[in-house]
Amino acid sequence: MKPLLPLEDAQKRLIAMARPLPAETVPVEEALGRYLAEDVTAKRNQPAADMSAMDGYAIRFEDRDGPWQLVGECKAGSPPCPPITAGQAARIFTGALMPDGADTVVMQENVERDGDMIHLTSDPSPARGHHVRHQGGDFKAGDIALESGTYLKPAALGHAVIAGLGSISVGQCPKVAILSTGDELIKPGSDTKPHQIPASNDVMIAAMLAGLPAQSRSISRIKDDMESLCEALESAKDCDIIVTIGGASVGDHDLVAPAFQRLGGETDFWKIAMKPGKPLMAGKLGNSLVLALPGNPGSAFVTATLFLLPIVRYLAGAKKHMPVIHIANTSTPLPATTQRAEFLRAQVDGQGITAFDNQDSAKLSVLAAANALLIRPAHSPEQPIGAAVSYIAV
Structure with a gap:
């Protein structure tokens, strides 16, 4: 059996498949939430005089x-x-x-x-x-006011304006197509039968992208048949990233990989040493990067956090595209891990971080209650109460 690809290697390979998108110049008033494509050099002293x-x-x-x-x-x-x-x-x-x-x-x-x-x-x-x-006490003409790759928050926009800029160069917004697959999926808000599930994953993933400079569109509730999936993939080939949700495993009705191959896609990696999220697949379809996420909500959320959001930031020109890692003390003992890195849904507060007892990746109630993903690297030893652990805020 082929060994699973380590998480860090998979993340590096995904980034290596892409290049930041070209820059465009926009008015400062329209640059909120974008990433600078080049350094902003101050055109004036601030203050201009004493x-x-x-x-x-x-x-x-x-x-x-x-x-x-x-x-x-x-x-x-x-x-x-x-x-x-x-x-x-x-x-x-x-x-x-x-x-x-x-x-x-x-x-x-x-x-x-x-x-x-x-x-x-x-x-x-x-x-x-x-x-x-005093004149120039904040900055002087010719100083680097903001570095390339900076995320443009409100204060950064104010800084660009006070530095003398009316427009700035930013990375383009990646276009992302979100394809949610499964015969069981129905429109949100519809009455469900026992064999049906409201399509929640595409709503969740689109919401995760809403805080980034990305243009997303949802192609939801695609049936589990080859023709429907191929047609959906073809319709999304104008996008920089195609995200599929569900159908990425190896069951008889998991058709993402076969459809991808039928259309001439090139798989770069498949199956990651992580939990949840093992079935994740990545590759290229024409000029589009394809990221196939697992269908369970917890798995989709974790893999989107670790793969989709970083690649969107990278394409948009971010200087720092990977998730920010924080440290807290665990409020409960943690068991040892095996060859797969684990990402536990957890709550963090001033007292520490507590992983939920139930980590079933199908349970959205657990995911919705979490504000952190507690990181357990592969081959980690047991950790006692009070041990310092890493987490990603979500």
């Missing part, structure tokens, strides 16, 4: 003990107010440009004003440069 970080009075540090004569007022969004000289101060507001001659701001709470004269009322005297945001 400005006040507080409402108060701009002074010369040499005159820090006062008193000062008030000679002007500096507002945010206005050109600099007139320069100040020895013994003078200017009323200044947060974000206003510092007047020439001033290098320090005294908070308005720390002075008293008597007409045009300002007196310091609190000790110690202000430090030089206190409450001043």
